[in-house]
Amino acid sequence: MKLAANLQEQVASHLRRRILSGQLLPGTPLREQSLAVEFGISRGPIRDALLHLTKEGLLIAKPNVGVRVANEPSGFKRNVIVHLRREIEASAVTAWFGTRDPALLKRLDDNLSLYKDACGGSDLGQVVELDMAFHRLLVETADNGSLVDLWLPIMLRMFLRYSRHRDLMESYHEHAGIVRAMHGGREWEALEALKLHIV
Amino acid sequence: MKLAANLQEQVASHLRRRILSGQLLPGTPLREQSLAVEFGISRGPIRDALLHLTKEGLLIAKPNVGVRVANEPSGFKRNVIVHLRREIEASAVTAWFGTRDPALLKRLDDNLSLYKDACGGSDLGQVVELDMAFHRLLVETADNGSLVDLWLPIMLRMFLRYSRHRDLMESYHEHAGIVRAMHGGREWEALEALKLHIV
DNA sequence: CGGTTGTCATTTGTCAACAATGTTTGACTC
């Protein structure tokens, strides 16, 4: 985890985690002034952070009224999101099989062992963090990470209902299966496992 | 064109148009202070607007340094973007064929006639505007427009190289072909025309 | 001469006060 230099990023990261871990439920309003006193800073950086999160799809904003935590996507929208994520991550994995850079495998292995522990524990925020980190690693490797900014808002919208749709340990085994196929150089198997994992 | 109440939106729209129409080339730095005096307002709303456009992918930001107009996506990234746009817009059109609401056809027809004129003229900004409006109409109809915020940043990134990759009049005929198939209730033909149009 | 350090101008980051807008409350009318 890298710590951001500017307040804006710090606030954004903090709020993002609180939303994704379910501490802030959909519909909860976020007031600039309250957050400012909570973080002990002025409203400026708070505004920037809220704008960030709004564009990422985690908050929705109404002019002159404020922002609140976004609702889970509808079934229709979620279905589209699933296909988009598959498209992006599959493209990245396919690209990796062109190079088979072992550096990625190392990082995925490291992530996996942490993820396994987290799934056993009770810190949902940690689980979300590592799950996202895993997929981010996949996306980052392709084309100098050019897909990340495309992928992130899509991923985040999907994770708005994270807590409700997953058996954590099963999720770990799916990750492990993907990495195993990559280790073995079995491209089709990796892509298939990835596709089945993203639902 | 709807005029936004707050300065932030006005600035964002204005800059967005200048970028998409090619008046601001990739790499061009945008300084908060300069823009503030140019628009005759303070730096606050400018900041917000730049943050907006950064999240939309039109600008890239470096902390403590500033923003500049983003480069065209790489070939690899562009290819992914094409698939994402196809997925989103095809989903929307498929959903429309479930209802066949004639209101959309009316709006598309109106857009088409304006678009035809624009493609004949020389105002590239106008052409871009109407082209985006056409596809936005498609996306907006499905699921109460829930796909728009997903679709917009993807669309915008693709339009960063708008001027270079299109014969305008041919683009018009492709739009017309899609609408024709929708009028006739020929779903497969509409989807196929859409897929061929997005390249 | 190559590299390093210090200074300076430029630009973004942060802040607190003020203005404008939206929402709620409560009196007033019918």
Add this chain to the structure above:
DNA sequence: GAGTCAAACATTGTTGACAAATGACAACCG
């Protein structure tokens, strides 16, 4: 008692001043 209006409040929008970070360039040292 239901509806309407206005005033009070809460919240976001905007502003200008100040602080901190960055990059360029010149002076300095090896």
